[in-house]
Amino acid sequence: MITCKKSYRDIPFAHRQHLHDGHCAFIHGHNWTITLTFACEALDTNGFVVDFGKLGYIKKWIAKHLDHACLFNENDPEREKLLKNYGNLFQAYVLPNCSCEGIAQHLYEVFNPMVQEATNGRAWITSVEVEEDSKNSAKYSAGE
Template sequence: MIIAERYHDISCGHRVVGHEGKCRFLHGHNYRIHFSLAADALDEIGRVVDFSVIKSRLCMWLEDNFDHKFLIWEQDEMLNQLQAITAESLVVVPFNPTAENIARYLVEVIAPKQLEDLQVKLIACKVEETAKCSASYTL
């Protein structure tokens, strides 16, 4: 299998509901999101997909929707209070915003919509919270 990969950097805040340590507090990361795409066959030029397509479809989705925003779980008890203070900076998500859940969401929910007219599929996503800590989701 041949895989095309590209990463994108964003800055984003979150908190992990139920976390036993520091991550239960409001904080943020300079995330690096790695996208791995595959296709049943290479195109006529010999590519899985042009890297600019990954940028325009997936990296720019991150820029438009997550960059410089605060991810908050729809079940977070702090949601109403934060909406009262800064609703425009919040992204309400249907999951506790761990790196693992972000990676799965990008693969299962976002990428199929962003790539629906192409003959390519996001097969894996790696979310780095720091240079030392990351989580990956693979189909």
């Protein structure tokens, strides 16, 4: 198996950890970095695991769903009220867990099928690392 990595940096979005007993319970934002590790057994005809220049579909997905968005846990009791009363002020993205760890796992579940489809199953994602303001990070690895 051979791997390569691609990072998407300085993606501004906010989140809220509604169960946290401190300041993370408030909506707050970070600049995020998402690093994807790709793998394959056989390189393509160019000698690539993936062609970095042809990953525009991932960049577009990030721009559409995360850039300047506010992420909410699907079980956040304030989410519906916020969206009903203020939903025109921000773009919301709802996922099971919007912690750094939850975002990493969710992005793996979103991006891995996209990569497999784009490469006809030749390449896949082995891990997704999410960095919060380059100070904190979490990594989700498939099968570990």
